[in-house]
Amino acid sequence: MFFSGESKLTVPCERFIVIYRIWGREEESHAMAKDICVEQTVEFPFELVPKGLIADNIVGRIEAFEPYDSESFKTSISFPVEGTSNEFTQFLNIVFGNISLKPGIRVERLELPEAILKNFKGPRFGRSGLRELLGVEKRPLLFTALKPMGLTNKEFAELAYKFALGGIDIIKDDHGISNQAFSPFEERVKLCSEAVEKANRETGYKSIYVPNITSGSSEVVKRARKAKELGAGGLLIAPGLTGLDNMKEIAEDDSIALPIITHPAFQGSYVMSNNGISHQALFGQIARLAGADCTIYPNFGGRFSFSRDECISIANACEEDIGSLKKIFPCPAGGMSLESIPESLKVYGNNVIFLIGGGLFKHGPDIIENSRYFRRLIEPVIKERIDN
Amino acid sequence: MFFSGESKLTVPCERFIVIYRIWGREEESHAMAKDICVEQTVEFPFELVPKGLIADNIVGRIEAFEPYDSESFKTSISFPVEGTSNEFTQFLNIVFGNISLKPGIRVERLELPEAILKNFKGPRFGRSGLRELLGVEKRPLLFTALKPMGLTNKEFAELAYKFALGGIDIIKDDHGISNQAFSPFEERVKLCSEAVEKANRETGYKSIYVPNITSGSSEVVKRARKAKELGAGGLLIAPGLTGLDNMKEIAEDDSIALPIITHPAFQGSYVMSNNGISHQALFGQIARLAGADCTIYPNFGGRFSFSRDECISIANACEEDIGSLKKIFPCPAGGMSLESIPESLKVYGNNVIFLIGGGLFKHGPDIIENSRYFRRLIEPVIKERIDN
Numbered sequence: 001m002f003f004s005g006e007s008k009l010t011v012p013c014e015r016f017i018v019i020y021r022i023w024g025r026e027e028e029s030h031a032m033a034k035d036i037c038v039e040q041t042v043e044f045p046f047e048l049v050p051k052g053l054i055a056d057n058i059v060g061r062i063e064a065f066e067p068y069d070s071e072s073f074k075t076s077i078s079f080p081v082e083g084t085s086n087e088f089t090q091f092l093n094i095v096f097g098n099i100s101l102k103p104g105i106r107v108e109r110l111e112l113p114e115a116i117l118k119n120f121k122g123p124r125f126g127r128s129g130l131r132e133l134l135g136v137e138k139r140p141l142l143f144t145a146l147k148p149m150g151l152t153n154k155e156f157a158e159l160a161y162k163f164a165l166g167g168i169d170i171i172k173d174d175h176g177i178s179n180q181a182f183s184p185f186e187e188r189v190k191l192c193s194e195a196v197e198k199a200n201r202e203t204g205y206k207s208i209y210v211p212n213i214t215s216g217s218s219e220v221v222k223r224a225r226k227a228k229e230l231g232a233g234g235l236l237i238a239p240g241l242t243g244l245d246n247m248k249e250i251a252e253d254d255s256i257a258l259p260i261i262t263h264p265a266f267q268g269s270y271v272m273s274n275n276g277i278s279h280q281a282l283f284g285q286i287a288r289l290a291g292a293d294c295t296i297y298p299n300f301g302g303r304f305s306f307s308r309d310e311c312i313s314i315a316n317a318c319e320e321d322i323g324s325l326k327k328i329f330p331c332p333a334g335g336m337s338l339e340s341i342p343e344s345l346k347v348y349g350n351n352v353i354f355l356i357g358g359g360l361f362k363h364g365p366d367i368i369e370n371s372r373y374f375r376r377l378i379e380p381v382i383k384e385r386i387d388n
Numbered sequence: 389m390f391f392s393g394e395s396k397l398t399v400p401c402e403r404f405i406v407i408y409r410i411w412g413r414e415e416e417s418h419a420m421a422k423d424i425c426v427e428q429t430v431e432f433p434f435e436l437v438p439k440g441l442i443a444d445n446i447v448g449r450i451e452a453f454e455p456y457d458s459e460s461f462k463t464s465i466s467f468p469v470e471g472t473s474n475e476f477t478q479f480l481n482i483v484f485g486n487i488s489l490k491p492g493i494r495v496e497r498l499e500l501p502e503a504i505l506k507n508f509k510g511p512r513f514g515r516s517g518l519r520e521l522l523g524v525e526k527r528p529l530l531f532t533a534l535k536p537m538g539l540t541n542k543e544f545a546e547l548a549y550k551f552a553l554g555g556i557d558i559i560k561d562d563h564g565i566s567n568q569a570f571s572p573f574e575e576r577v578k579l580c581s582e583a584v585e586k587a588n589r590e591t592g593y594k595s596i597y598v599p600n601i602t603s604g605s606s607e608v609v610k611r612a613r614k615a616k617e618l619g620a621g622g623l624l625i626a627p628g629l630t631g632l633d634n635m636k637e638i639a640e641d642d643s644i645a646l647p648i649i650t651h652p653a654f655q656g657s658y659v660m661s662n663n664g665i666s667h668q669a670l671f672g673q674i675a676r677l678a679g680a681d682c683t684i685y686p687n688f689g690g691r692f693s694f695s696r697d698e699c700i701s702i703a704n705a706c707e708e709d710i711g712s713l714k715k716i717f718p719c720p721a722g723g724m725s726l727e728s729i730p731e732s733l734k735v736y737g738n739n740v741i742f743l744i745g746g747g748l749f750k751h752g753p754d755i756i757e758n759s760r761y762f763r764r765l766i767e768p769v770i771k772e773r774i775d776n
Contacts, residue, residue, distance in 0.1 A: 003543050003547075035691075040564075041537055041564065042535060042536030042537050043535055043536065043745065043746065045746045045749060048746070048749050049536055050536075050538070053538065054539070057538070058536070058537050058538035083537060083568060085566040085567040085569075087566055087567065087603055087604055087607075088604065089602055089603055089626075089630060090566045090629075092654060093629055093653050094564065096654060097626070097629070097653030097654050098563075098656075099656070100652075100653065100654050100656030100660075101656030101686050101692045102656070102692060103660055103693050147431055148429075148430030148432035148442060148446070149430050149442075149446050150438075150446035151438075174431055176428075176478070176482065176485070178475055178477075178478045179478075180470055181470055181473075214478070214481070215477055215478070216633050216636075217605060217634040217636075217637045218637060219475075220605075238481065238485070241477040241478075241480055241631065241632075242605075242631050243629065243631025244629075245604050245605045245630070246605040248604075248605075249606060265486055265488065266480060266481065266484060267489075268487070268488030268490070269657045269658045269660075269661075269663055269664045270657045272488075272491055272657075272661055272663040272664070273661035275656065275657055276657045303423075303427075304489045305489065305491050306489075334486075357431065357432070358432045358436070359433075361432070
């Protein structure tokens with residue numbers, strides 16, 4: 001009665017699937033699943049939704065509903081691809097926009113058809129591209145951060161030089177180093193890029209310096225271009241601060257074309273309770289959709305709270321099939337210590353990037369020697385694996 | 389031993405304060421407060437942080453620590469303004485970047501000196517500007533949404549016309565309406581702006597149409613400019629999807645200069661557990677910093693989970709003193725019904741915007757009459773208040 005009914009959706013829309021976990025008893029969980037179908041699409045009293053095209057095509061549809069464990073249920077809900085406008089933001093809005101405001105609902109996994117995936121170029125380098133860039137065929141990659149905040153750019157560049165001399169593959173800014181008066185961005189990128197390049201000439205390695213470009217919405221792309229011009233080998237972005245689509249735009253920009261490393265700052269609340277997004281979906285699937293070549297997350301056993309299983313689920317999502325999106329590197333971090341490397345090697349295998357920041361300063365007074373020690377912890381294990 | 393020590397921070401930095409609530413027993417909560425000081429700044433083994441300038445100026449400092457209730461503590465931690473690079477993203481990173489990945493920490497409030505606030509223009513219109521624009525001196529403003537997703541633009545424009553005829557002040561796109569094939573953005577903005585303008589000529593009211601411009605990172609500003617050109621009277625953005633700084637850029641852009649309404653989609657997880665940001669800080673203080681003139685949140689008693697006290701805390705943060713930032717409108721929504729208006733009037737007073745979407749369709753079969761009824765629910769109460 002309210003609408004003239006001239007909707008153009010005369011053919012059924014192709015659909016994508018979101019798997020949710022819902023906490024509660026069966027009856028209330030099923031009611032919540034039905035609620036998700038409406039809340040995430042028409043957000044309208046269901047009894048008043050125009051019958052036919054909108055009720056049948058636009059509203060979410062429960063495709064499966066079954067127990068997850070004794071206190072929660074798992075439901076697959078399909079949504080129309082056309083509802084996403086071919087936009088990452090509107091896709092994320094359908095997946096978890098309004099229901100982020102309701103307790104006891106978690107996005108577990110995404111199952112996406114080509115009709116959605118065609119909007120995502122995905123990681124530009126992926127595992128093989130990053131290995132080729134760094135000249136590292138088989139072993140895990142070594143990664144560290146320039147810190148602490150407050151050093152001058154000259155000091156950061158000295159550190160970068162030593163890390164690279166010691167054989168660290170990737171040397172990034174700490175994610176809190178931005179464009180502070182004591183460490184302006186352009187000068188830092190120039191000095192650190194040159195320092196790593198100088199070390200490479202001495203070692204023959206192909207280490208890269210990766211500046212943090214997290215910044216204002218339209219500033220990010222300017223910093224990305226400037227970083228490329230000044231010799232940076234990759235880019236660090238915290239999409240919790242810039243927006244996920246911002247990272248996707250940088251990753252997909254052919255004029256930039258540098259490896260993208262995603263940092264989880266400000267994203268943690270999504271994985272901290274029964275409301276949110278699973279570790280595998282957020283730091284694995286969504287990070288890949290957003291074009292990350294490497295996804296940093298806090299490793300189990302460090303100073304954060306992720307469990308071993310949650311970390312493994314992220315690593316699995318980095319390599320599972322998602323259309324033709326490239327496989328990427330999981331990057332356990334967050335209080336990783338040199339002592340934890342042997343255990344982590346067992347868990348992650350060879351296709352991993354180990355990020356050790358502060359822990360690399362703790363081993364001894366010589367940063368170059370500490371870096372070499374880090375590398376020696378990895379290489380014999382890998383050699384043995386490859387030889388056998 | 390690791391650093392040359394040429395840090396330029398020879399004078400103490402000005403500092404800003406974040407008040408956190410930490411769950412746990414006293415000893416562990418105090419240890420967590422100390423951890424926040426390090427994690428959010430140098431992120432480095434504290435015993436190795438260079439003494440003097442960095443340890444004294446850059447690292448966070450516990451200014452107060454006291455019980456909050458029987459299970460949590462309240463601590464005020466100060467951070468150096470220089471650490472923020474005068475950037476919103478890096479400011480947010482210091483406030484809650486890495487610790488978003490740790491359980492049991494919530495940002496309760498921000499206390500910001502002029503040295504921080506100078507980086508924020510804040511709301512352009514605020515309460516008085518929006519009242520002037522809409523020609524409404526005293527009463528609460530009436531707000532509704534064009535829905536359901538799947539209608540054509542012609543249908544949306546017909547609805548917008550009827551809402552405006554019925555005296556609704558602000559008519560926005562549902563936040564899931566973007567640029568779908570069945571409702572392309574430009575056509576919709578043109579038709580709906582014209583429809584509302586036509587109604588205004590008939591009624592003498594000054595209703596506005598507010599399109600949703602939430603979209604890709606660099607697309608948002610294009611849509612904002614296009615919306616302005618086509619006659620839109622305000623802009624809806626969901627900063628959980630675009631990034632908070634993206635909204636700030638649009639709000640501060642003098643070539644756009646339209647009222648900004650912020651939508652909470654995808655932000656809910658920040659307020660859903662003991663890890664996160666308080667309702668008042670996220671939907672009040674941070675929304676104002678990001679330039680919102682009106683902040684939408686789910687009202688108590690609706691289909692979401694916010695309590696009455698949490699809603700009141702948001703409303704308070706909309707009008708508390710934050711430097712010279714303008715006061716803004718709280719906008720309770722999310723399953724607001726016409727029946728809930730009298731109670732909400734008692735709670736919020738006159739300086740509020742009531743957003744009723746689907747509920748406006750439920751009252752009867754005539755949208756114009758339903759809209760008038762909404763208005764009649766408000767006006768007598770306000771008249772009585774003003775007369776007495």
